[in-house]
Amino acid sequence: MNYLIQFAGREYAMYDTAVKFFIYSTEHSDYLIDLYANGRPTPFSPMSNSIYLKGSQKNAHYDLFVDFDGDMVMSNKVIHITPHTLELPENIYKYRYWAVLGTLYHIIEDISSAYVTGYLLENKMKQELEVFSSYSSHLSFALRIAVNEIFGRDI
Amino acid sequence: MDVKNSNEIITEFISRCNFVQIYSDYSFGLFGAGDEFLGVDAEKSLDILYSSAIAANRVIGFFETLPPFIPEYATKGGCILITKTLPVIVSTPVLFCKSLDVFPNLLATALRVSNEISLPVIVVVSDNIFNNFVKSGNNSYDHNRISGYIYKQSFSNKLTIEQFADKMVLADQLLNELMPNRDNYKEISFKEPHKPFLNYILPLYGNDHSALIDIEVSKKEYDSLYKTLSVRYNVKVSEKADIDSNIEVELKEYLCPGCPFLVYFTMHRDKSILYFTDINCEGMLKKYEINYVPFEYFVGINSSQLNVNTVFIGKASSFNASYFPMIRSGSVVLLNDADYKSVNGFKKIKNIQKPFVENKFLLLPYSCNNIKSYKPASLKYSKCDKCADLEYPLCITETSCVALSYRYEKILVNKELCTGCKACVTVCRKAAIR
Numbered sequence: 001m002n003y004l005i006q007f008a009g010r011e012y013a014m015y016d017t018a019v020k021f022f023i024y025s026t027e028h029s030d031y032l033i034d035l036y037a038n039g040r041p042t043p044f045s046p047m048s049n050s051i052y053l054k055g056s057q058k059n060a061h062y063d064l065f066v067d068f069d070g071d072m073v074m075s076n077k078v079i080h081i082t083p084h085t086l087e088l089p090e091n092i093y094k095y096r097y098w099a100v101l102g103t104l105y106h107i108i109e110d111i112s113s114a115y116v117t118g119y120l121l122e123n124k125m126k127q128e129l130e131v132f133s134s135y136s137s138h139l140s141f142a143l144r145i146a147v148n149e150i151f152g153r154d155i
Numbered sequence: 156m157d158v159k160n161s162n163e164i165i166t167e168f169i170s171r172c173n174f175v176q177i178y179s180d181y182s183f184g185l186f187g188a189g190d191e192f193l194g195v196d197a198e199k200s201l202d203i204l205y206s207s208a209i210a211a212n213r214v215i216g217f218f219e220t221l222p223p224f225i226p227e228y229a230t231k232g233g234c235i236l237i238t239k240t241l242p243v244i245v246s247t248p249v250l251f252c253k254s255l256d257v258f259p260n261l262l263a264t265a266l267r268v269s270n271e272i273s274l275p276v277i278v279v280v281s282d283n284i285f286n287n288f289v290k291s292g293n294n295s296y297d298h299n300r301i302s303g304y305i306y307k308q309s310f311s312n313k314l315t316i317e318q319f320a321d322k323m324v325l326a327d328q329l330l331n332e333l334m335p336n337r338d339n340y341k342e343i344s345f346k347e348p349h350k351p352f353l354n355y356i357l358p359l360y361g362n363d364h365s366a367l368i369d370i371e372v373s374k375k376e377y378d379s380l381y382k383t384l385s386v387r388y389n390v391k392v393s394e395k396a397d398i399d400s401n402i403e404v405e406l407k408e409y410l411c412p413g414c415p416f417l418v419y420f421t422m423h424r425d426k427s428i429l430y431f432t433d434i435n436c437e438g439m440l441k442k443y444e445i446n447y448v449p450f451e452y453f454v455g456i457n458s459s460q461l462n463v464n465t466v467f468i469g470k471a472s473s474f475n476a477s478y479f480p481m482i483r484s485g486s487v488v489l490l491n492d493a494d495y496k497s498v499n500g501f502k503k504i505k506n507i508q509k510p511f512v513e514n515k516f517l518l519l520p521y522s523c524n525n526i527k528s529y530k531p532a533s534l535k536y537s538k539c540d541k542c543a544d545l546e547y548p549l550c551i552t553e554t555s556c557v558a559l560s561y562r563y564e565k566i567l568v569n570k571e572l573c574t575g576c577k578a579c580v581t582v583c584r585k586a587a588i589r
Contacts, residue, residue: 006404008406010409010557016160019288020156020158020160020288021156023158023288024156024157024158027290034348035255035287035288035289036283036287036348037161037255037282037283037284037285037286037287038282038286038406039239039282039285039286039437040285040286041408041436041437041438042182042408042409042410042411042436042437042438042439043181043182043411044409044410044411044412044557045406045408045438046406046407046409047286048286048406049286049287049288063402065404070562071406071407072404072405072406072407073404073405073406073407074402074403074404074405075403076402076403078402083562090563093562093563115156
């Protein structure tokens with residue numbers, strides 16, 4: 001399966017960590033990856049990258065939108081992973097990067113989340129680990145419908 | 156993890172290669188390695204870097220747009236000028252980089268070529284270079300450290316045409332060996348990642364007047380590429396249609412907290428006025444539809460009475476008192492980018508938080524590079540109706556301020572980011588923000 005994943009986020013340190021983990025995990029799952037960056041019109045514009053994961057010879061790919069801070073605006077029906085579509089409760093909003101990342105690992109089934117869980121365990125980030133594990137094992141209702149419709153299968 | 160981001164790669168290169176003088180435009184601030192020279196614009200900063208390199212210092216500069224530049228003297232310390240915009244005048248070797256994977260090696264090559272030919276080397280980078288990630292490897296850099304020195308003749312012996320031609324021959328040999336251009340390019344693109352692009356281009360020199368080679372570019376890129384490439388290539392528009400993604404994504408735009416333009420425009424914007432600025436901020440220029448020109452253009456435009464009112468909002472360091480008698484119409488708002496105590500003839504605004512009266516010549520307390528912080532804004536929830544008649548609250552949509560967010564049906568102020576500029580106070584209809 002091939003994926004074109006667009007990332008956007010405003011918290012630089014968290015964004016940097018999350019994207020690095022994702023790149024590292026996908027490379028270790030034998031995906032060929034292309035990395036692209038998008039321009040930032042001001043120093044406070046959201047960071048934005050596109051990652052193309054090539055796992056098969058087909059020319060087709062699925063589009064995924066990973067929007068850590070809810071900064072993407074789009075009209076088409078797409079898989080848009082954001083705190084809003086995850087229906088993230090207010091009390092864990094500060095862990096949204098881990099929730100969104102967890103969901104991404106859940107949707108792309110053949111990448112291992114071991115690097116992330118290992119890191120969170122090692123650094124004794126209990127809450128973050130709990131959020132990440134929870135969101136990497138289930139999908140919100142809205143996302144499940146979108147994923148089923150676009151992928152044509154249940155996850 | 157052996158994954159690095161652009162900032163880490165640039166910082167590593169700068170620290171390993173012992174650069175003495177580093178300049179970075181404000182727009183590179185968060186990711187660039189250096190700092191803006193306070194109150195010195197890009198053109199003057201380029202002069203400082205270049206003269207420093209003539210005195211055998213190793214220098215590097217990051218420019219959103221590189222000012223036109225013709226080297227007249229030989230440098231001794233290695234000089235790399237990195238820019239996001241293709242240069243209009245090709246007066247020294249220009250290297251192009253589209254991929255972060257090859258960026259460290261390309262920087263090392265640029266430094267080597269600059270050292271060998273004793274001239275600055277320009278590196279033009281695509282959007283892909285900054286804010287990206289790459290699986291890192293070990294890069295070997297030139298660690299040499301040299302002390303500054305000049306001779307009596309350093310500034311009296313200008314480069315002759317013959318010397319310049321010799322340097323270009325040497326540059327061509329080196330670049331052809333290290334990162335050769337292909338013999339035949341069909342269609343090239345600087346923006347699209349999967350299409351090829353030239354690795355370098357050299358200025359014309361001596362007897363080198365080889366026939367122009369055909370090269371095709373997309374219609375979208377023709378304007379930006381033509382001026383740079385037409386020195387050596389016969390640039391044509393490709394017959395193929397551009398492929399656009401069928402999913403359109405827009406990212407919300409945010410201005411810097413305390414953006415002086417935001418503060419000024421929330422108080423004084425008048426759609427009948429034509430605004431000009433010499434500050435090159437893509438986000439601000441797009442939001443407020445301002446014309447980006449040097450101060451001198453504004454002086455020329457306003458040398459007689461015009462049919463419309465004009466306002467120039469620009470850097471105090473660009474202003475020259477001798478322009479005063481030449482400005483016969485229009486107003487000037489200077490942003491104090493160099494912490495001047497005062498500028499003769501300008502009314503100084505001490506506190507940007509309080510409404511100020513429009514004046515022909517105003518000096519605001521700060522610019523983009525030295526935004527001042529005041530007491531952060533606070534929100535009285537009992538008064539806030541979240542602009543119920545609108546899709547989003549006005550304080551969010553009108554200010555595009557990164558310190559304000561709207562979630563879980565609440566407006567939140569990030570006190571760490573808020574500079575207390577009070578632009579949101581001005582737009583709030585219910586006086587709920589203080």
